[in-house]
Amino acid sequence: MTQESITRNFLDTPSFWRDYPERDIEFVRWYPCDVKPLSAEQIYATREKFPKTTSFYVHIPFCNQVCTSCPYNKFSTRNTLVQRYIQALKNEIDLYSQLPHVRDTVFTSGYFGGGTPTTLRAEELDDLLGFMKQRLNFSPDCSITIESTPIDVDQQKLDVLLKHGVNRMSLGVQTFHDPLLRYLGRARAHTGESATKTIELIDRSGLENLCIDYMIGIPGQTADLWAQDIRTLMDLPVTSFSVYNYAVMPGSEVFFALQSGATPPCPSTREADEMYQYLHTTLMDAGYLALTYNDFIEPMKPEWEAAGVKTYPVLKDGSKPYRGLETDTFYLTDHLSQIWGRCGDMVAIGSGAYGYLNNHMYLNEPDIESYISRCNEGRLPVVMGAYTDEHEQRCRSLVLGLKLLRVKRSVYRERHGVDPYEYFKDKVDDLVAKGLLEVDDEAIQVTYPKGWYYIDNISKSFYSDANYRLPQPTSASTEILKWQIDRTDGRKGLPIVQL
Ligand SMILES: C[S@@+](CC[C@H](N)C(=O)[O-])C[C@H]1O[C@@H](n2cnc3c(N)ncnc32)[C@H](O)[C@@H]1O
Ligand code: SF4
Numbered sequence: 087m088t089q090e091s092i093t094r095n096f097l098d099t100p101s102f103w104r105d106y107p108e109r110d111i112e113f114v115r116w117y118p119c120d121v122k123p124l125s126a127e128q129i130y131a132t133r134e135k136f137p138k139t140t141s142f143y144v145h146i147p148f149c150n151q152v153c154t155s156c157p158y159n160k161f162s163t164r165n166t167l168v169q170r171y172i173q174a175l176k177n178e179i180d181l182y183s184q185l186p187h188v189r190d191t192v193f194t195s196g197y198f199g200g201g202t203p204t205t206l207r208a209e210e211l212d213d214l215l216g217f218m219k220q221r222l223n224f225s226p227d228c229s230i231t232i233e234s235t236p237i238d239v240d241q242q243k244l245d246v247l248l249k250h251g252v253n254r255m256s257l258g259v260q261t262f263h264d265p266l267l268r269y270l271g272r273a274r275a276h277t278g279e280s281a282t283k284t285i286e287l288i289d290r291s292g293l294e295n296l297c298i299d300y301m302i303g304i305p306g307q308t309a310d311l312w313a314q315d316i317r318t319l320m321d322l323p324v325t326s327f328s329v330y331n332y333a334v335m336p337g338s339e340v341f342f343a344l345q346s347g348a349t350p351p352c353p354s355t356r357e358a359d360e361m362y363q364y365l366h367t368t369l370m371d372a373g374y375l376a377l378t379y380n381d382f383i384e385p386m387k388p389e390w391e392a393a394g395v396k397t398y399p400v401l402k403d404g405s406k407p408y409r410g411l412e413t414d415t416f417y418l419t420d421h422l423s424q425i426w427g428r429c430g431d432m433v434a435i436g437s438g439a440y441g442y443l444n445n446h447m448y449l450n451e452p453d454i455e456s457y458i459s460r461c462n463e464g465r466l467p468v469v470m471g472a473y474t475d476e477h478e479q480r481c482r483s484l485v486l487g488l489k490l491l492r493v494k495r496s497v498y499r500e501r502h503g504v505d506p507y508e509y510f511k512d513k514v515d516d517l518v519a520k521g522l523l524e525v526d527d528e529a530i531q532v533t534y535p536k537g538w539y540y541i542d543n544i545s546k547s548f549y550s551d552a553n554y555r556l557p558q559p560t561s562a563s564t565e566i567l568k569w570q571i572d573r574t575d576g577r578k579g580l581p582i583v584q585l
Pocket of ligand 1: 234
Protein backbone atom coordinates (compact mmCIF):
# COMPACT_ATOMS: atom_id res chain seq x y z
CA MET A 87 0.00 0.00 0.00
CA THR A 88 1.49 3.33 -0.98
CA GLN A 89 1.58 6.18 1.49
CA GLU A 90 -0.34 8.36 -0.97
CA SER A 91 -3.21 5.93 -1.25
CA ILE A 92 -3.73 5.36 2.44
CA THR A 93 -3.37 9.00 3.44
CA ARG A 94 -5.74 10.45 0.86
CA ASN A 95 -8.97 10.34 2.77
CA PHE A 96 -7.53 10.58 6.27
CA LEU A 97 -5.77 13.79 5.47
CA ASP A 98 -8.42 15.21 3.21
CA THR A 99 -11.40 14.72 5.51
CA PRO A 100 -10.66 17.26 8.26
CA SER A 101 -9.29 19.94 5.93
CA PHE A 102 -11.76 22.75 5.40
CA TRP A 103 -9.90 25.50 3.59
CA ARG A 104 -7.41 25.37 0.74
CA ASP A 105 -6.42 28.24 -1.48
CA TYR A 106 -6.14 27.90 -5.25
CA PRO A 107 -4.15 26.27 -6.85
CA GLU A 108 -4.67 23.71 -4.07
CA ARG A 109 -8.04 22.06 -4.49
CA ASP A 110 -10.53 22.61 -1.67
CA ILE A 111 -12.46 19.40 -1.11
CA GLU A 112 -14.76 20.41 1.73
CA PHE A 113 -18.22 20.10 0.18
CA VAL A 114 -19.97 23.46 0.49
CA ARG A 115 -23.55 22.77 1.45
CA TRP A 116 -24.58 25.54 3.83
CA TYR A 117 -24.04 29.26 4.01
CA PRO A 118 -23.40 31.27 6.12
CA CYS A 119 -21.05 29.30 8.38
CA ASP A 120 -20.74 31.70 11.35
CA VAL A 121 -23.60 30.11 13.26
CA LYS A 122 -24.46 31.25 16.77
CA PRO A 123 -27.25 30.42 19.23
CA LEU A 124 -30.56 31.26 17.63
CA SER A 125 -34.18 30.74 18.60
CA ALA A 126 -37.31 30.34 16.50
CA GLU A 127 -38.54 33.60 18.07
CA GLN A 128 -35.47 35.40 16.73
CA ILE A 129 -36.12 34.04 13.24
CA TYR A 130 -39.55 35.64 13.33
CA ALA A 131 -38.67 38.77 15.32
CA THR A 132 -38.95 40.77 12.12
CA ARG A 133 -41.32 39.97 9.35
CA GLU A 134 -39.45 40.36 6.11
CA LYS A 135 -40.89 39.62 2.70
CA PHE A 136 -42.11 36.04 2.88
CA PRO A 137 -41.87 34.05 -0.34
CA LYS A 138 -44.95 32.41 -1.80
CA THR A 139 -43.28 29.03 -2.29
CA THR A 140 -40.99 26.97 -0.13
CA SER A 141 -39.57 23.48 0.32
CA PHE A 142 -39.05 21.15 3.27
CA TYR A 143 -36.37 18.81 4.51
CA VAL A 144 -37.35 16.05 6.94
CA HIS A 145 -34.55 14.17 8.71
CA ILE A 146 -35.16 10.51 9.58
CA PRO A 147 -32.08 9.42 11.54
CA PHE A 148 -32.60 5.64 11.43
CA CYS A 149 -31.01 2.79 9.48
CA ASN A 150 -31.69 -0.94 9.57
CA GLN A 151 -27.99 -1.62 9.10
CA VAL A 152 -25.57 1.00 10.39
CA CYS A 153 -22.55 1.03 8.06
CA THR A 154 -19.07 1.36 9.41
CA SER A 155 -17.64 4.80 8.63
CA CYS A 156 -20.98 6.49 8.00
CA PRO A 157 -20.65 10.24 8.63
CA TYR A 158 -24.36 10.98 9.10
CA ASN A 159 -26.62 11.68 12.05
CA LYS A 160 -28.37 8.27 12.46
CA PHE A 161 -29.26 5.41 14.81
CA SER A 162 -30.01 1.78 14.37
CA THR A 163 -33.76 1.21 14.10
CA ARG A 164 -35.21 0.82 17.60
CA ASN A 165 -38.95 0.68 17.67
CA THR A 166 -39.78 2.77 20.72
CA LEU A 167 -37.40 5.54 19.69
CA VAL A 168 -38.77 5.50 16.11
CA GLN A 169 -42.35 5.92 17.30
CA ARG A 170 -41.48 8.68 19.76
CA TYR A 171 -39.49 10.40 17.03
CA ILE A 172 -42.37 10.30 14.54
CA GLN A 173 -44.67 11.81 17.16
CA ALA A 174 -42.11 14.59 17.76
CA LEU A 175 -41.91 15.24 14.01
CA LYS A 176 -45.68 15.56 13.88
CA ASN A 177 -45.61 17.98 16.81
CA GLU A 178 -42.96 20.06 15.04
CA ILE A 179 -44.97 20.07 11.78
CA ASP A 180 -48.03 21.13 13.75
CA LEU A 181 -46.11 24.06 15.28
CA TYR A 182 -44.91 25.17 11.84
CA SER A 183 -48.39 24.88 10.36
CA GLN A 184 -49.55 27.53 12.84
CA LEU A 185 -46.92 30.09 11.78
CA PRO A 186 -48.39 32.62 9.32
CA HIS A 187 -45.39 32.33 7.02
CA VAL A 188 -45.61 28.56 6.68
CA ARG A 189 -49.39 28.43 6.81
CA ASP A 190 -49.67 30.77 3.81
CA THR A 191 -46.91 29.32 1.67
CA VAL A 192 -47.06 26.54 -0.94
CA PHE A 193 -44.56 23.69 -0.83
CA THR A 194 -43.22 23.03 -4.33
CA SER A 195 -40.58 20.50 -3.29
CA GLY A 196 -39.39 18.45 -0.36
CA TYR A 197 -36.78 15.93 0.68
CA PHE A 198 -36.78 13.09 3.20
CA GLY A 199 -33.15 12.39 4.11
CA GLY A 200 -31.25 10.48 6.72
CA GLY A 201 -30.19 8.05 7.80
CA THR A 202 -32.57 6.03 5.70
CA PRO A 203 -36.16 7.35 5.72
CA THR A 204 -37.53 4.17 4.12
CA THR A 205 -36.58 2.22 7.26
CA LEU A 206 -39.96 3.48 8.48
CA ARG A 207 -42.68 0.90 7.98
CA ALA A 208 -45.26 1.45 5.23
CA GLU A 209 -47.90 2.43 7.82
CA GLU A 210 -45.50 4.91 9.45
CA LEU A 211 -44.67 6.50 6.08
CA ASP A 212 -48.38 6.69 5.27
CA ASP A 213 -49.13 8.29 8.62
CA LEU A 214 -46.31 10.87 8.39
CA LEU A 215 -46.90 11.86 4.77
CA GLY A 216 -50.67 11.99 5.28
CA PHE A 217 -50.18 14.22 8.33
CA MET A 218 -47.88 16.59 6.43
CA LYS A 219 -50.28 16.90 3.53
CA GLN A 220 -53.10 17.62 5.91
CA ARG A 221 -51.20 20.38 7.75
CA LEU A 222 -49.16 21.99 4.93
CA ASN A 223 -50.11 23.21 1.42
CA PHE A 224 -48.44 21.08 -1.24
CA SER A 225 -48.49 22.25 -4.88
CA PRO A 226 -50.10 19.68 -7.23
CA ASP A 227 -46.72 18.96 -8.89
CA CYS A 228 -44.70 19.15 -5.66
CA SER A 229 -41.51 17.19 -6.30
CA ILE A 230 -40.72 14.97 -3.31
CA THR A 231 -37.55 12.91 -2.87
CA ILE A 232 -36.91 10.14 -0.37
CA GLU A 233 -33.56 8.48 0.38
CA SER A 234 -33.34 4.72 0.60
CA THR A 235 -31.03 1.73 0.44
CA PRO A 236 -31.67 -1.35 -1.70
CA ILE A 237 -32.92 -3.34 1.31
CA ASP A 238 -35.46 -0.85 2.61
CA VAL A 239 -37.91 -0.66 -0.29
CA ASP A 240 -40.78 -3.02 -1.02
CA GLN A 241 -43.99 -2.87 -3.03
CA GLN A 242 -46.09 -1.82 -0.05
CA LYS A 243 -43.82 1.13 0.74
CA LEU A 244 -43.68 2.14 -2.92
CA ASP A 245 -47.49 2.13 -3.09
CA VAL A 246 -47.65 4.44 -0.08
CA LEU A 247 -44.97 6.79 -1.45
CA LEU A 248 -46.62 7.02 -4.87
CA LYS A 249 -50.02 7.60 -3.27
CA HIS A 250 -48.59 10.66 -1.49
CA GLY A 251 -46.87 12.08 -4.58
CA VAL A 252 -43.26 11.05 -3.86
CA ASN A 253 -41.74 11.09 -7.36
CA ARG A 254 -38.01 10.77 -6.76
CA MET A 255 -36.02 8.18 -4.83
CA SER A 256 -32.35 8.55 -4.07
CA LEU A 257 -31.07 4.99 -3.71
CA GLY A 258 -27.70 4.38 -2.02
CA VAL A 259 -26.16 1.73 -4.28
CA GLN A 260 -22.51 2.92 -3.95
CA THR A 261 -21.20 0.19 -6.28
CA PHE A 262 -22.43 -3.05 -7.83
CA HIS A 263 -19.25 -4.92 -6.83
CA ASP A 264 -19.80 -7.16 -3.82
CA PRO A 265 -16.19 -7.15 -2.52
CA LEU A 266 -16.26 -3.34 -2.46
CA LEU A 267 -19.58 -3.39 -0.60
CA ARG A 268 -17.92 -5.71 1.93
CA TYR A 269 -15.03 -3.28 2.44
CA LEU A 270 -17.60 -0.54 3.03
CA GLY A 271 -19.26 -2.64 5.72
CA ARG A 272 -22.48 -2.74 3.66
CA ALA A 273 -22.39 -6.33 2.49
CA ARG A 274 -24.87 -7.47 5.16
CA ALA A 275 -27.21 -4.81 3.79
CA HIS A 276 -27.15 -5.49 0.07
CA THR A 277 -25.33 -6.97 -2.90
CA GLY A 278 -25.00 -5.80 -6.48
CA GLU A 279 -27.68 -8.31 -7.45
CA SER A 280 -30.15 -7.24 -4.79
CA ALA A 281 -29.58 -3.58 -5.79
CA THR A 282 -30.43 -4.47 -9.41
CA LYS A 283 -33.62 -6.26 -8.30
CA THR A 284 -34.67 -3.26 -6.21
CA ILE A 285 -34.04 -0.89 -9.13
CA GLU A 286 -36.22 -3.08 -11.36
CA LEU A 287 -38.95 -3.15 -8.71
CA ILE A 288 -38.88 0.65 -8.43
CA ASP A 289 -38.95 1.00 -12.22
CA ARG A 290 -42.01 -1.26 -12.48
CA SER A 291 -43.78 0.80 -9.83
CA GLY A 292 -43.82 3.82 -12.16
CA LEU A 293 -41.82 6.13 -9.88
CA GLU A 294 -40.80 9.04 -12.11
CA ASN A 295 -37.23 9.75 -11.09
CA LEU A 296 -34.93 7.11 -9.65
CA CYS A 297 -31.55 8.54 -8.70
CA ILE A 298 -28.71 6.26 -7.62
CA ASP A 299 -25.77 7.26 -5.45
CA TYR A 300 -22.27 5.98 -6.11
CA MET A 301 -19.10 6.74 -4.21
CA ILE A 302 -15.62 7.44 -5.54
CA GLY A 303 -12.69 6.55 -3.30
CA ILE A 304 -13.93 3.22 -1.88
CA PRO A 305 -11.25 0.79 -0.63
CA GLY A 306 -10.27 -1.55 -3.47
CA GLN A 307 -11.94 0.57 -6.18
CA THR A 308 -10.03 0.59 -9.47
CA ALA A 309 -10.52 2.39 -12.78
CA ASP A 310 -11.81 -0.86 -14.35
CA LEU A 311 -14.35 -1.52 -11.61
CA TRP A 312 -15.49 2.11 -11.84
CA ALA A 313 -15.91 1.88 -15.61
CA GLN A 314 -18.03 -1.27 -15.13
CA ASP A 315 -20.18 0.52 -12.57
CA ILE A 316 -20.76 3.41 -15.00
CA ARG A 317 -21.75 1.01 -17.77
CA THR A 318 -24.12 -0.79 -15.41
CA LEU A 319 -25.70 2.51 -14.47
CA MET A 320 -26.29 3.44 -18.10
CA ASP A 321 -27.96 0.07 -18.82
CA LEU A 322 -30.37 0.31 -15.88
CA PRO A 323 -33.66 2.24 -15.75
CA VAL A 324 -32.13 5.06 -13.72
CA THR A 325 -33.11 8.69 -14.38
CA SER A 326 -30.45 10.53 -12.47
CA PHE A 327 -27.21 9.86 -10.72
CA SER A 328 -25.14 11.37 -7.88
CA VAL A 329 -21.59 10.66 -6.82
CA TYR A 330 -20.08 11.25 -3.37
CA ASN A 331 -16.43 11.33 -2.33
CA TYR A 332 -15.97 8.50 0.12
CA ALA A 333 -14.58 9.80 3.42
CA VAL A 334 -13.08 7.44 5.98
CA MET A 335 -14.05 8.44 9.48
CA PRO A 336 -11.04 8.28 11.81
CA GLY A 337 -11.54 5.52 14.39
CA SER A 338 -14.10 3.64 12.29
CA GLU A 339 -13.82 -0.06 11.43
CA VAL A 340 -12.86 0.84 7.86
CA PHE A 341 -10.13 3.13 9.18
CA PHE A 342 -8.52 0.31 11.18
CA ALA A 343 -9.03 -2.23 8.39
CA LEU A 344 -7.17 0.11 6.02
CA GLN A 345 -4.40 0.71 8.50
CA SER A 346 -3.86 -2.97 9.17
CA GLY A 347 -4.02 -3.85 5.48
CA ALA A 348 -7.10 -6.05 6.03
CA THR A 349 -8.79 -4.21 3.17
CA PRO A 350 -7.15 -2.94 0.01
CA PRO A 351 -6.29 0.78 -0.08
CA CYS A 352 -8.50 3.58 -1.28
CA PRO A 353 -7.68 4.94 -4.73
CA SER A 354 -5.10 7.72 -4.67
CA THR A 355 -6.16 11.32 -5.26
CA ARG A 356 -4.93 11.09 -8.85
CA GLU A 357 -6.86 7.85 -9.45
CA ALA A 358 -10.01 9.33 -7.90
CA ASP A 359 -9.65 12.43 -10.12
CA GLU A 360 -9.36 10.19 -13.17
CA MET A 361 -12.54 8.40 -12.15
CA TYR A 362 -14.32 11.75 -12.04
CA GLN A 363 -13.01 12.64 -15.51
CA TYR A 364 -14.13 9.27 -16.83
CA LEU A 365 -17.56 9.76 -15.31
CA HIS A 366 -17.98 13.25 -16.79
CA THR A 367 -16.85 12.42 -20.30
CA THR A 368 -18.65 9.06 -20.49
CA LEU A 369 -21.98 10.43 -19.29
CA MET A 370 -21.87 13.66 -21.29
CA ASP A 371 -20.64 11.88 -24.44
CA ALA A 372 -23.80 9.78 -24.07
CA GLY A 373 -25.95 12.92 -23.80
CA TYR A 374 -26.52 12.94 -20.03
CA LEU A 375 -27.16 16.46 -18.71
CA ALA A 376 -25.08 17.99 -15.92
CA LEU A 377 -26.95 19.30 -12.88
CA THR A 378 -23.81 19.90 -10.79
CA TYR A 379 -20.29 18.52 -11.14
CA ASN A 380 -21.45 15.38 -9.34
CA ASP A 381 -25.14 15.07 -10.32
CA PHE A 382 -26.41 14.12 -13.77
CA ILE A 383 -29.75 13.37 -15.38
CA GLU A 384 -30.71 11.30 -18.43
CA PRO A 385 -30.46 12.79 -21.93
CA MET A 386 -33.23 15.21 -22.92
CA LYS A 387 -36.58 13.55 -23.68
CA PRO A 388 -39.14 14.93 -26.16
CA GLU A 389 -41.73 15.26 -23.38
CA TRP A 390 -39.31 17.28 -21.24
CA GLU A 391 -38.52 19.54 -24.18
CA ALA A 392 -42.21 19.97 -24.88
CA ALA A 393 -42.73 20.96 -21.25
CA GLY A 394 -40.18 23.79 -21.60
CA VAL A 395 -37.14 22.17 -19.98
CA LYS A 396 -34.03 24.13 -21.03
CA THR A 397 -30.35 23.28 -21.29
CA TYR A 398 -27.16 25.31 -21.82
CA PRO A 399 -23.78 24.47 -23.38
CA VAL A 400 -21.20 23.30 -20.87
CA LEU A 401 -18.45 24.29 -23.32
CA LYS A 402 -19.04 27.69 -24.81
CA ASP A 403 -16.68 27.06 -27.73
CA GLY A 404 -18.90 24.18 -28.81
CA SER A 405 -15.92 21.80 -29.07
CA LYS A 406 -18.12 19.09 -27.50
CA PRO A 407 -21.91 18.94 -27.43
CA TYR A 408 -21.99 18.70 -23.61
CA ARG A 409 -25.11 20.25 -22.04
CA GLY A 410 -26.16 21.25 -18.56
CA LEU A 411 -29.77 21.40 -17.34
CA GLU A 412 -31.33 24.69 -16.27
CA THR A 413 -32.76 23.22 -13.09
CA ASP A 414 -35.31 26.00 -12.59
CA THR A 415 -37.05 25.01 -15.83
CA PHE A 416 -37.90 21.48 -14.65
CA TYR A 417 -40.22 20.50 -11.81
CA LEU A 418 -38.26 17.26 -11.25
CA THR A 419 -35.22 19.34 -10.26
CA ASP A 420 -37.19 21.94 -8.31
CA HIS A 421 -35.62 20.97 -4.98
CA LEU A 422 -32.07 21.47 -6.30
CA SER A 423 -33.12 24.73 -7.82
CA GLN A 424 -34.89 25.91 -4.68
CA ILE A 425 -31.97 25.14 -2.37
CA TRP A 426 -28.97 26.07 -4.51
CA GLY A 427 -30.25 28.19 -7.37
CA ARG A 428 -32.96 30.35 -5.84
CA CYS A 429 -31.51 30.06 -2.31
CA GLY A 430 -35.13 29.81 -1.31
CA ASP A 431 -36.79 29.02 1.96
CA MET A 432 -36.66 25.48 3.33
CA VAL A 433 -38.44 24.38 6.49
CA ALA A 434 -36.15 22.02 8.42
CA ILE A 435 -38.00 19.26 10.24
CA GLY A 436 -36.32 16.71 12.48
CA SER A 437 -33.31 16.34 14.70
CA GLY A 438 -30.12 17.85 13.22
CA ALA A 439 -31.95 19.20 10.15
CA TYR A 440 -30.87 22.45 8.47
CA GLY A 441 -33.24 25.04 7.05
CA TYR A 442 -33.58 28.60 5.81
CA LEU A 443 -36.49 30.82 6.81
CA ASN A 444 -37.06 34.58 6.85
CA ASN A 445 -33.42 35.22 5.87
CA HIS A 446 -32.05 33.01 8.65
CA MET A 447 -30.06 29.84 8.10
CA TYR A 448 -30.85 27.57 11.04
CA LEU A 449 -30.07 24.18 12.56
CA ASN A 450 -32.33 22.01 14.66
CA GLU A 451 -31.32 20.37 17.92
CA PRO A 452 -29.03 17.45 16.94
CA ASP A 453 -29.48 15.44 20.15
CA ILE A 454 -32.44 13.18 19.48
CA GLU A 455 -33.78 13.01 23.07
CA SER A 456 -33.51 16.82 23.50
CA TYR A 457 -35.19 17.22 20.12
CA ILE A 458 -38.09 14.97 21.14
CA SER A 459 -38.53 16.78 24.49
CA ARG A 460 -38.59 20.20 22.91
CA CYS A 461 -41.16 19.29 20.26
CA ASN A 462 -43.33 17.60 22.86
CA GLU A 463 -43.20 20.75 25.00
CA GLY A 464 -44.52 22.75 22.05
CA ARG A 465 -41.24 24.55 21.26
CA LEU A 466 -39.65 24.62 17.82
CA PRO A 467 -36.27 22.86 18.14
CA VAL A 468 -34.15 25.59 16.49
CA VAL A 469 -30.82 25.92 18.32
CA MET A 470 -28.23 27.56 16.07
CA GLY A 471 -28.19 29.71 13.00
CA ALA A 472 -27.23 32.97 11.38
CA TYR A 473 -29.07 35.96 9.99
CA THR A 474 -28.24 36.91 6.42
CA ASP A 475 -28.38 40.63 5.67
CA GLU A 476 -28.57 41.87 2.08
CA HIS A 477 -24.79 41.58 1.55
CA GLU A 478 -24.77 38.01 2.93
CA GLN A 479 -27.75 37.13 0.72
CA ARG A 480 -25.82 38.37 -2.33
CA CYS A 481 -22.83 36.26 -1.28
CA ARG A 482 -25.06 33.26 -0.59
CA SER A 483 -26.63 33.39 -4.05
CA LEU A 484 -23.18 32.87 -5.59
CA VAL A 485 -21.73 30.53 -2.93
CA LEU A 486 -24.64 28.13 -3.47
CA GLY A 487 -25.76 29.19 -6.96
CA LEU A 488 -22.45 28.42 -8.61
CA LYS A 489 -22.64 24.85 -7.28
CA LEU A 490 -25.25 24.47 -10.04
CA LEU A 491 -22.44 25.60 -12.41
CA ARG A 492 -24.23 28.68 -13.74
CA VAL A 493 -25.89 31.80 -12.33
CA LYS A 494 -28.13 33.81 -14.64
CA ARG A 495 -27.40 37.51 -14.27
CA SER A 496 -30.99 38.61 -14.96
CA VAL A 497 -32.36 36.30 -12.25
CA TYR A 498 -29.77 37.54 -9.77
CA ARG A 499 -30.52 41.19 -10.63
CA GLU A 500 -34.21 40.59 -10.11
CA ARG A 501 -33.58 39.06 -6.72
CA HIS A 502 -30.91 41.40 -5.37
CA GLY A 503 -31.28 44.62 -7.36
CA VAL A 504 -27.62 44.51 -8.44
CA ASP A 505 -25.70 42.71 -11.15
CA PRO A 506 -23.55 39.88 -9.72
CA TYR A 507 -20.63 40.71 -11.97
CA GLU A 508 -20.68 44.40 -11.11
CA TYR A 509 -21.13 43.72 -7.41
CA PHE A 510 -18.33 41.13 -7.20
CA LYS A 511 -16.24 42.42 -10.13
CA ASP A 512 -12.80 41.95 -8.53
CA LYS A 513 -13.55 38.42 -7.35
CA VAL A 514 -15.14 37.35 -10.62
CA ASP A 515 -12.33 38.89 -12.69
CA ASP A 516 -9.77 37.05 -10.56
CA LEU A 517 -11.57 33.71 -11.10
CA VAL A 518 -11.89 34.43 -14.83
CA ALA A 519 -8.13 35.15 -14.99
CA LYS A 520 -7.50 31.80 -13.30
CA GLY A 521 -9.63 30.06 -15.92
CA LEU A 522 -12.30 29.00 -13.40
CA LEU A 523 -15.25 31.18 -14.46
CA GLU A 524 -16.57 32.65 -17.71
CA VAL A 525 -18.85 35.67 -17.92
CA ASP A 526 -21.11 36.84 -20.70
CA ASP A 527 -24.22 39.03 -20.82
CA GLU A 528 -26.42 36.13 -19.78
CA ALA A 529 -24.59 34.28 -17.03
CA ILE A 530 -21.60 33.64 -14.85
CA GLN A 531 -20.60 30.08 -15.61
CA VAL A 532 -18.11 27.61 -14.13
CA THR A 533 -15.62 26.45 -16.76
CA TYR A 534 -15.36 22.80 -17.75
CA PRO A 535 -13.21 20.91 -16.85
CA LYS A 536 -11.03 23.26 -14.79
CA GLY A 537 -13.74 25.15 -12.89
CA TRP A 538 -15.63 21.92 -12.17
CA TYR A 539 -12.50 20.53 -10.56
CA TYR A 540 -12.18 23.60 -8.34
CA ILE A 541 -15.89 23.98 -7.68
CA ASP A 542 -15.61 24.41 -3.89
CA ASN A 543 -12.70 26.88 -4.21
CA ILE A 544 -14.94 28.93 -6.52
CA SER A 545 -17.90 28.71 -4.17
CA LYS A 546 -15.81 29.81 -1.18
CA SER A 547 -14.39 32.79 -3.08
CA PHE A 548 -17.77 34.42 -2.44
CA TYR A 549 -17.78 33.88 1.34
CA SER A 550 -18.10 37.26 3.11
CA ASP A 551 -15.31 38.52 5.39
CA ALA A 552 -17.31 37.26 8.40
CA ASN A 553 -17.27 33.72 7.00
CA TYR A 554 -13.80 33.67 5.51
CA ARG A 555 -11.97 30.43 6.39
CA LEU A 556 -14.83 29.11 8.55
CA PRO A 557 -15.67 25.40 8.24
CA GLN A 558 -19.10 24.21 7.17
CA PRO A 559 -21.41 23.88 10.18
CA THR A 560 -22.23 20.29 11.19
CA SER A 561 -24.29 18.60 13.89
CA ALA A 562 -21.02 17.88 15.70
CA SER A 563 -19.99 21.55 15.67
CA THR A 564 -23.46 22.49 16.95
CA GLU A 565 -22.99 20.06 19.88
CA ILE A 566 -19.56 21.56 20.64
CA LEU A 567 -20.87 25.11 20.47
CA LYS A 568 -23.80 24.24 22.75
CA TRP A 569 -21.45 22.55 25.19
CA GLN A 570 -19.15 25.57 25.25
CA ILE A 571 -22.08 27.88 25.85
CA ASP A 572 -23.49 25.69 28.62
CA ARG A 573 -20.10 25.64 30.34
CA THR A 574 -19.62 29.38 30.13
CA ASP A 575 -23.13 30.31 31.19
CA GLY A 576 -22.97 33.46 33.30
CA ARG A 577 -19.19 33.44 33.50
CA LYS A 578 -18.10 34.72 30.11
CA GLY A 579 -21.34 36.41 29.33
CA LEU A 580 -22.26 34.15 26.43
CA PRO A 581 -26.02 34.10 26.00
CA ILE A 582 -28.11 31.05 26.71
CA VAL A 583 -31.13 31.27 24.46
CA GLN A 584 -34.22 29.72 26.01
CA LEU A 585 -36.64 28.57 23.35
C1 LIG B 1 -27.51 9.78 3.88
S1 LIG B 1 -27.05 8.61 2.70
C2 LIG B 1 -28.68 8.16 2.24
C3 LIG B 1 -28.86 6.80 1.64
C4 LIG B 1 -28.68 5.61 2.54
N1 LIG B 1 -28.61 5.92 3.91
C5 LIG B 1 -27.46 4.88 2.08
O1 LIG B 1 -26.41 4.99 2.70
O2 LIG B 1 -27.57 4.16 1.09
C6 LIG B 1 -26.57 9.49 1.26
C7 LIG B 1 -25.33 9.03 0.59
O3 LIG B 1 -24.18 9.36 1.33
C8 LIG B 1 -23.08 8.67 0.82
N2 LIG B 1 -22.16 8.24 1.88
C9 LIG B 1 -22.34 7.27 2.81
N3 LIG B 1 -21.24 7.12 3.57
C10 LIG B 1 -20.33 8.03 3.10
C11 LIG B 1 -18.99 8.34 3.47
N4 LIG B 1 -18.36 7.70 4.45
N5 LIG B 1 -18.36 9.30 2.75
C12 LIG B 1 -19.00 9.95 1.75
N6 LIG B 1 -20.26 9.69 1.36
C13 LIG B 1 -20.92 8.74 2.04
C14 LIG B 1 -23.65 7.46 0.08
O4 LIG B 1 -23.41 7.61 -1.31
C15 LIG B 1 -25.13 7.55 0.41
O5 LIG B 1 -25.90 6.99 -0.61
S1 SF4 C 1 -27.37 3.29 5.38
FE1 SF4 C 1 -26.57 5.35 4.79
S2 SF4 C 1 -27.05 6.70 6.52
FE2 SF4 C 1 -27.34 4.57 7.23
S3 SF4 C 1 -25.43 4.05 8.20
FE3 SF4 C 1 -25.26 3.38 6.06
S4 SF4 C 1 -24.33 5.15 4.96
FE4 SF4 C 1 -25.06 5.88 6.95
